Amino acid sequence: xxxxxxxxEAAKHEWGPLVADLAQRxxxxxxxxxxxxxxxxxxxxxxxxxxxxxxxxxxxxxVEYGMLADHMDPGLGxxxxxxxxxxxxxxxxxGRQVAVAAYDFSxxxxxxxxxxxxxxxxxxxxxxKQRIPMxxxxxxxxxxxxxxxxxxxxxxxxxxxxxxxxxGVVPMVAAMLGHCAAGTAYIPALADFVPMxxxxxSMALGGRHLVKAAVGEDVTEEEMGGSGVHTxxxxxxxxxxxxxxxxxxxxxxxxxxxxxxxQERPPVRECNDPVDRRADEIYDIVPTAPRRAYxxxxxxxxxxxxxxxxxxxxxxxxxxxxxxARVGGEPIGIVANQPMVLGGALDVNAAxxxxxxxxxxxxxxxxxxxxxxxxxxxxxxxxxxxxIIRHGAKMLFAVSEATVPKxxxxxxxxxxxxxxxxxxxxxxxxxxxxxxxxxxAVMGPDGAVNIIHRKxxxxxxxxxxxxxxxxxAEEIRANIDPYIAAGxxxxxxxxxxxxxxxxxxxxxxxxxxKQIDRPWRKHGVLPV
Amino acid sequence: MAEIRAEITANVWQVVVEEGQxxxxxxxxxxxxxxxxxxxxxxxxxGVVRELHVAPEQxxxxxxxxxxxxxx
Numbered sequence: 220x221x222x223x224x225x226x227x228e229a230a231k232h233e234w235g236p237l238v239a240d241l242a243q244r245x246x247x248x249x250x251x252x253x254x255x256x257x258x259x260x261x262x263x264x265x266x267x268x269x270x271x272x273x274x275x276x277x278x279x280x281x282v283e284y285g286m287l288a289d290h291m292d293p294g295l296g297x298x299x300x301x302x303x304x305x306x307x308x309x310x311x312x313x314g315r316q317v318a319v320a321a322y323d324f325s326x327x328x329x330x331x332x333x334x335x336x337x338x339x340x341x342x343x344x345x346x347x348k349q350r351i352p353m354x355x356x357x358x359x360x361x362x363x364x365x366x367x368x369x370x371x372x373x374x375x376x377x378x379x380x381x382x383x384x385x386x387g388v389v390p391m392v393a394a395m396l397g398h399c400a401a402g403t404a405y406i407p408a409l410a411d412f413v414p415m416x417x418x419x420x421s422m423a424l425g426g427r428h429l430v431k432a433a434v435g436e437d438v439t440e441e442e443m444g445g446s447g448v449h450t451x452x453x454x455x456x457x458x459x460x461x462x463x464x465x466x467x468x469x470x471x472x473x474x475x476x477x478x479x480x481x482q483e484r485p486p487v488r489e490c491n492d493p494v495d496r497r498a499d500e501i502y503d504i505v506p507t508a509p510r511r512a513y514x515x516x517x518x519x520x521x522x523x524x525x526x527x528x529x530x531x532x533x534x535x536x537x538x539x540x541x542x543x544a545r546v547g548g549e550p551i552g553i554v555a556n557q558p559m560v561l562g563g564a565l566d567v568n569a570a571x572x573x574x575x576x577x578x579x580x581x582x583x584x585x586x587x588x589x590x591x592x593x594x595x596x597x598x599x600x601x602x603x604x605x606x607i608i609r610h611g612a613k614m615l616f617a618v619s620e621a622t623v624p625k626x627x628x629x630x631x632x633x634x635x636x637x638x639x640x641x642x643x644x645x646x647x648x649x650x651x652x653x654x655x656x657x658x659x660a661v662m663g664p665d666g667a668v669n670i671i672h673r674k675x676x677x678x679x680x681x682x683x684x685x686x687x688x689x690x691x692a693e694e695i696r697a698n699i700d701p702y703i704a705a706g707x708x709x710x711x712x713x714x715x716x717x718x719x720x721x722x723x724x725x726x727x728x729x730x731x732x733k734q735i736d737r738p739w740r741k742h743g744v745l746p747v
Numbered sequence: 748m749a750e751i752r753a754e755i756t757a758n759v760w761q762v763v764v765e766e767g768q769x770x771x772x773x774x775x776x777x778x779x780x781x782x783x784x785x786x787x788x789x790x791x792x793x794g795v796v797r798e799l800h801v802a803p804e805q806x807x808x809x810x811x812x813x814x815x816x817x818x819x
């Protein structure tokens with residue numbers, strides 16, 4: 220009997236040191252690039268990669284892949300690179316899974332190492348197998364040149380090709396949280412949605428040092444590819460945000476409009492805003508005088524659920540407004556002309572912006588709502604040199620191709636090709652209505668009069684010509700009337716502007732199960 | 748000095764401010780007319796209108812200088 224305790228002592232397991240070793244390895248990985256570099260990350264006004272994941276994902280949902288990874292590159296010696304600079308895994312946003320690849324700038328400037336890239340490849344494959352969105356948190360100097368400066372580069376590049384194959388199958392978000400060059404600048408270019416943190420993020424094909432060496436230009440990351448450049452001038456990014464925290468919140472909000480993949484319907488939210496709510500404030504927002512400008516964003520917030528509008532590229536090509544919202548809880552994509560900027564006339568960038576947005580919504584089954592107030596495409600030699608025909612054709616192509624429910628509301632003007640690209644009746648519009656102020660025609664009366672009555676006007680003495688021109692223009696104007704279009708049943712209804720929200724909901728309601736079959740083709744030949 | 752430039756080829760329809768006048772962010776400087784629309788040109792910065800380079804009925808090309816605003 221006395222021997223029993225001794226026996227127990229002898230049976231004590233030997234796992235202690237193994238478990239302790241594992242715990243220590245995990246601890247080391249969670250320490251990221253070490254105190255000094257983590258401190259530097261914070262001093263730049265950025266959160267650490269681990270803090271970012273906590274803000275992005277629902278608590279307790281993170282399943283990490285490859286936490287114990289290291290560089291495994293003999294060239295880098297015994298240096299330890301936590302997670303090889305790329306934290307990967309699966310977590311949840313509002314209870315739905317997403318695959319995440321998060322670069323860690325505190326680990327060798329977040330450079331893309333072989334092991335880290337293998338981990339991210341695994342996440343891409345996981346996202347596509349599981350049909351879940353993929354989110355990149357980008358804070359990386361680009362390729363790890365120390366390890367890849369030789370011609371083994373010849374085998375690289377699958378990351379972009381795979382991203383192209385994922386496009387339109389699962390939503391892809393690339394959040395710009397640091398200075399990214401080359402490789403990590405193409406990832407956002409191929410993603411659907413790119414928010415950028417003001418002041419701390421940038422993207423450029425060549426980083427500052429490369430640019431200095433290659434073309435001799437002395438420029439900061441911010442000047443070359445900061446959020447000011449990409450959200451206002453180049454149009455590469457979608458939104459400028461104040462800090463990391465706002466950026467991650469915006470990513471969650473963006474994904475709330477999207478299905479997990481292209482064969483699922485967009486998520487419908489419970490909605491307490493009545494679908495037949497009148498929007499009488501529109502009377503005070505929109506002038507009936509067709510030449511007078513107003514801010515169409517005010518019309519949008521007046522008609523969508525709870526006034527919530529999620530703008531896409533709001534600071535670029537401001538003559539067209541694009542963004543996501545809900546009506547009756549259902550996600551919609553809005554394309555609206557903005558009379559306040561360039562009179563709402565379309566130019567190359569506006570056509571570009573709208574086309575891409577239409578493709579985005581169509582890919583993920585989000586119905587499109589077009590609010591027309593467009594004098595047409597800008598004409599003249601300046602825009603021809605910019606390729607307005609090719610860009611206009613791109614928007615025409617995108618809107619024609621889209622098979623999601625397409626609803627149009629003609630607020631005031633809708634002229635020429637502007638009417639077509641904004642989803643005119645002939646573009647498989649499912650419900651098309653106008654306000655009593657609508658003017659639909661091939662061109663405005665003031666332009667048409669000079670073409671139709673050129674000879675008549677030439678015959679009139681010069682001093683009487685202006686008066687005659689006005690008189691003839693009024694004759695033409697008399698034929699531009701929504702009740703003529705409605706009389707031909709080319710408009711499904713003419714509505715009171717205050718009923719716009721209800722009309723959009725009706726359109727969504729009747730076109731919910733829309734199906735369109737097209738002849739088989741590999742793909743069209745896109746004008747770009 | 749903030750430069751305000753024309754964003755479109757247009758006729759100058761009305762000039763709303765005078766040189767030396769104080770303007771707030773979002774104030775109209777002038778109204779252009781193009782594509783049969785009134786196109787307000789606004790300042791994105793507050794300040795004093797130092798120079799005005801346009802007059803009614805003048806034609807401006809995209810990129811032409813309309814006004815200089817002294818932000819100080």
